[in-house]
Amino acid sequence: MVDEKKLNEIEIQEYSSLVQRVNPKPQVFKHSVWAFVAGGLICVLGQIINNSLILQGMSNGDASASTAVILIFLAALLTGLGYYDELAKYAGAGTIVPITGFANAIVASALEFKREGYIFGVGARIFAVAGPTLVFGFAVSTLIGLIRVFVAS
Amino acid sequence: MVVTAGEKKKGLQTVVFTNPPILTSWASIVGPKEGEGPWGNSFDRVLSDYLTGEASWEKAENKMLQEAVELALSKNNLLAKDAELLLAGDLLNQLASSNFAARQLKTPFLGLYGACSTMAESLIIGAMLLDGGFFRRLVAAACSHHYTAERQFRFPTEQGVQPSPSSQWTATGAGAVVLEAQGSGPRITAATIGKVVDLGQTDSSNMGSAMAPAAADTIKMHIADLNYPSDYYDLIVTGDLGIIGMALTGQLMVKDGLVPAPYYSDCGVLLYDEQQGVNAGGSGCGCSAVMLCGPLLAKIQSGEINKLLLVGTGALMSPTTSFQGESIPGIAHAVAIEMG
CATH class of the missing domain: 3.40.47.40 (Stage V sporulation protein AD)
Structure with missing residues (x-):
């Protein structure tokens, strides 16, 4: 008797190896360089903003917070004008990892769902992409907070 | 009758x-x-x-x-x-x-x-x-x-x-x-309804690979059911497999004893230029619809193509099934359009 399930498995395996042969290899090196340069430039920009705020006489803590706010604003503005996604096509992780990527994810969702209204559109869907970052960010920081409490006591 | x-x-x-x-x-x-x-x-x-x-x-x-x-x-x-x-x-x-x-x-x-x-x-x-x-x-x-x-x-x-x-x-x-039912123009002479074929592909950013086995299966069944020679059609055109899916279908056709080149192409590959930033090509219902209702039927009418086999290809997944870890089932239906 022919084992249909076994035959199907063989077919799937054969096809997967064909797919692997035909598909282009991901350009890991090129993408890494782009991500490093673009992400680095965003951080340099942040550093410039930070330093100039300190030069203006701001305290270190206030300058860091203000720098984050300015970067978030710039990313939101560029998202609204339709440039951030164009940049991200090349920069990849370089535009996702910094705080600007987080701003982009929230503003893009807000823009996208505005046509469904402010409550069921923007309100309900604004964290559609950034939600997981928030959830696991909160979860990890709670965990680390607890560890600190026990280690300190 | x-x-x-x-x-x-x-x-x-x-x-x-x-x-x-x-x-x-x-x-x-x-x-x-x-x-x-x-x-x-x-x-x-x-x-x-x-x-x-x-x-x-x-x-x-x-x-x-x-x-x-x-x-x-x-x-x-x-x-x-x-x-x-x-x-x-x-x-x-x-x-x-x-x-x-x-x-x-x-x-x-x-x-x-x-x-x-x-x-x-x-x-x-x-x-x-x-x-x-x-x-x-x-x-x-x-x-x-x-x-x-x-x-x-x-x-x-x-x-x-x-x-x-x-x-x-x-x-x-x-x-x-x-x-x-009556009039003049190209005619639909035969059609093959495809099976849902799933060879375990899960990457939703690689639809061509998911759909290629369905396309190749339907083309093979069409030619076999009608007992046609493999060069019967002037052009066999799949719907939206893109560059990768088209290459895979070509390979699967060879395995089935059919000759892809130069009789085989894909609407997703044809619709755009490489420089247009579409990566592997076009997709969507509109891709094969506009290629058929634009250049392809015009070429049939002008006599440049006499026998066309349009193989519409579909990836039958939803965002829900993808997130639940299901693989992507593909389907393909073939329509034979002939002039005269």
């Missing part, structure tokens, strides 16, 4: 039409990007932007479908009320675009979902309804819109994501064909 059950069926999956229905007119409307592509001049209308004065992309999409249907009918001096039936489909949940276009057209309507294979599906069902004697004139149509599909299946449109080289660009476009 007494028709016994199944007498128009040949082989396992193919039907042959006794009175081949005629494509008496057709129309295509495309988005700006498709208009800039290599076939830009072959479409009836190129939209200047993606909203076309509407309040949302969804509204723009259903208006585009409605206008393609009206335009196809108007070429025969007909109005929407002259069509006895509209068969149409799109990619959106609940077939929103087709339903809302049909609301405006007020034609009796059947909505179809075959993912990106919908143009072929609507032609096959339309041809069977005509040859079966149920109707004399109907419209088969399909559409997709880049941004409505993007937001439903992928990310918000302004989200910064780096597309993978295997990903495809959902075409903005609508195609409509007026099918009649």
Whole structure:
């Protein structure tokens, strides 16, 4: 008797190896360089903003917070004008990892769902992409907070 | 004439039409990007932007479908009320675009979902309804819109994501064909209804690889059911496999003893230039619909192509099934369109 399930498995395996042969290899090196340069430039920009705020006489803590706010604003503005996604096509992780990527994810969702209204559109869907970052960010920081409490006591 | 059950069926999956229905007119409307592509001049209308004065992309999409249907009918001096039936489909949940276009057209309507294979599906069902004697004139149509599909299946449109080289660009476009029992024009002579084939591909940014086995299977069944030589068609064209899916289908065809080159191509590869940033090519219901209702039918009419096999290809996944870890099932339906 022919084992249909076994035959199907063989077919799937054969096809997967064909797919692997035909598909282009991901350009890991090129993408890494782009991500490093673009992400680095965003951080340099942040550093410039930070330093100039300190030069203006701001305290270190206030300058860091203000720098984050300015970067978030710039990313939101560029998202609204339709440039951030164009940049991200090349920069990849370089535009996702910094705080600007987080701003982009929230503003893009807000823009996208505005046509469904402010409550069921923007309100309900604004964290559609950034939600997981928030959830696991909160979860990890709670965990680390607890560890600190026990280690300190 | 007494028709016994199944007498128009040949082989396992193919039907042959006794009175081949005629494509008496057709129309295509495309988005700006498709208009800039290599076939830009072959479409009836190129939209200047993606909203076309509407309040949302969804509204723009259903208006585009409605206008393609009206335009196809108007070429025969007909109005929407002259069509006895509209068969149409799109990619959106609940077939929103087709339903809302049909609301405006007020034609009796059947909505179809075959993912990106919908143009072929609507032609096959339309041809069977005509040859079966149920109707004399109907419209088969399909559409997709880049941004409505993007937001439903992928990310918000302004989200910064780096597309993978295997990903495809959902075409903005609508195609409509007026099918009649009598008249002049290219005819639908045979059709093969495809099986759902799933060889375990899970990457939703690589639809070509997921759909290729279904396409190759349907082509193989079509040729075998009709006992045709492998070079019977001047052109076999798949719907939206893209560069990778087309290469895979070519390899699978060779395995099945068929000769792909130079008789085989893909609408997703043809619709755009490489420099247009579409990665592996075009996709969506609109991709095969506008390539058929634009350049391909024009070439059939001019005699450049005599026998065309359109193989509409669809990836039958949803965002829900993908997140639940399901693989991507593919389907392909073949329609033989011949001149004379």
